[in-house]
Amino acid sequence: NAGVTQTPKFQVLKTGQSMTLQCAQDMNHNSMYWYRQDPGMGLRLIYYSASEGTTDKGEVPNGYNVSRLNKREFSLRLESAAPSQTSVYFCASSEGPYNSPLHFGNGTRLTVT
Amino acid sequence: KQEVTQIPAALSVPEGENLVLNCSFTDSAIYNLQWFRQDPGKGLTSLLLIQSSQREQTSGRLNASLDKSSGRSTLYIAASQPGDSATYLCAVNAGNNRKLIWGLGTSLAVNP
Numbered sequence: 323n324a325g326v327t328q329t330p331k332f333q334v335l336k337t338g339q340s341m342t343l344q345c346a347q348d349m350n351h352n353s354m355y356w357y358r359q360d361p362g363m364g365l366r367l368i369y370y371s372a373s374e375g376t377t378d379k380g381e382v383p384n385g386y387n388v389s390r391l392n393k394r395e396f397s398l399r400l401e402s403a404a405p406s407q408t409s410v411y412f413c414a415s416s417e418g419p420y421n422s423p424l425h426f427g428n429g430t431r432l433t434v435t
Numbered sequence: 436k437q438e439v440t441q442i443p444a445a446l447s448v449p450e451g452e453n454l455v456l457n458c459s460f461t462d463s464a465i466y467n468l469q470w471f472r473q474d475p476g477k478g479l480t481s482l483l484l485i486q487s488s489q490r491e492q493t494s495g496r497l498n499a500s501l502d503k504s505s506g507r508s509t510l511y512i513a514a515s516q517p518g519d520s521a522t523y524l525c526a527v528n529a530g531n532n533r534k535l536i537w538g539l540g541t542s543l544a545v546n547p
Contacts, residue, residue: 365537426478
């Protein structure tokens with residue numbers, strides 16, 4: 323039982339490059355989330371998917387897109403990376419939207435130069 | 436606007452001590468509150484979730500309390516161990532959009 327799996331663990335991009343962060347959960351959870359964590363700013367929600375087939379913007383969606391591929395997988399895409407997107411990205415899942423504990427992946431450390 | 440504050444930002448205690456971590460929120464209209472721990476370079480692990488109708492939750496050496504009227508939650512750790520060293524974050528589920536509002540965390544060091 324792996325829980326929430328994120329890939330890659332580390333990534334370095336040049337400004338303007340694109341990439342997709344992958345996330346998969348094996349707990350049959352309905353809801354999935356993408357957060358970024360920056361020093362002094364805490365965790366900020368980028369996008370979330372309350373259930374398969376739906377996605378909604380969080381606090382900081384600009385510069386990102388998401389795809390809820392199926393119930394297990396929720397990917398985050400940076401179309402044209404900017405230095406301001408240097409951060410640690412976490413995927414999380416829960417049985418329902420915020421009425422049950424969140425389970426987090428181990429994060430992706432992204433540096434944009 | 437809901438705001439969540441965790442004070443102190445850092446805490447260092449000797450092994451074996453009982454300790455209390457604090458989480459304050461500005462709007463008492465919450466649905467639930469969660470406590471998490473984060474180890475360096477890792478994701479967050481959910482410790483306890485308290486629904487708005489509950490006063491406390493317990494798991495092993497951890498006890499979390501919730502006082503909505505005063506806008507406060509505490510996480511009590513009994514008989515602390517070096518393995519408890521981590522950052523502890525609280526998050527409040529508040530408002531119509533059901534989004535979590537996060538504190539910045541308390542970094543705990545338990546010294547052998």
